Amino acid sequence: MPELPEVETIKEDLNKTLKALTIQSIKILDERVIQGQPQKFLQSLQGKTIKQVSRRAKAVIIHFTDQTFLIVHLKMTGQLIVAKAVQDLMIKETKVIFMLSKNWVLVYNDQRVFGKLTFVKRLDECSYLNNVGPEPLEQDANVGWLAQELKKRKSPIKPLLMNQMFVAGIGNIYASEILFEARISPTRQASRLKSGEVEKLHKAIQDILKSAIKWRGCSMRNYRDSAGEKGLFMNKIKVYARQEKN
């Protein structure tokens, strides 16, 4: 459920709170969220100092000063939450606890346990990161690129927008909002969009994602920012999960 705007919000906040903090100890409460061997994960991260936090597609990337990385994919219900005291943070869904310097604590919560924490020495060890498409808010995903790529694709436009190999970071919620904003049916074949529609689509991608970042994402269900607060963009939602039931 966390898509680009939610992960971007988390990343921005973590980048402010976690910089220069050192991992003093780690408690793994549920090994299923750890990619690879839990023991190795613990050993690898012990004593590491955080240099900065970045985002690629829907993944949060924690950079350490020794050029190693912790990649966190929140999938549907993952949360990264930071506070000064553990007792304020621990909930039933807490899977991993990082005790940091200066009494800071970072926890990973995940109700459905789909998310993964991966330690890597190099980012190109991560196949997800190797395969994701361009960032939709960066220059390489401009209108010209979009028009050219859409021409090659027979898939309906909505699943294509949600395909991370096509473009990074868009999921069900924002694909719905973007297509509504651009007044394009989700079932339209990508290659058959007219050039005016491609322009409207590109503008809608920019506008919706930027606005959602401004509102700190959308909390339809489980999403919380790193302070445990809800995003505000769901007040702006026009179509997702708003189908009338009779």
Place this chain on the structure above:
DNA sequence: ATTCTGTCCTGTAGGC
């Protein structure tokens, strides 16, 4: 090559 189906999990909502 692309598209579809099932899987990983837990919790909630709705029907009866």
Place this chain on the structure above:
DNA sequence: TGCCTACAGGACAGAA
């Protein structure tokens, strides 16, 4: 009250 089913919409493996 409680049992049962559908669904959540992220990524990937394996089948069609």
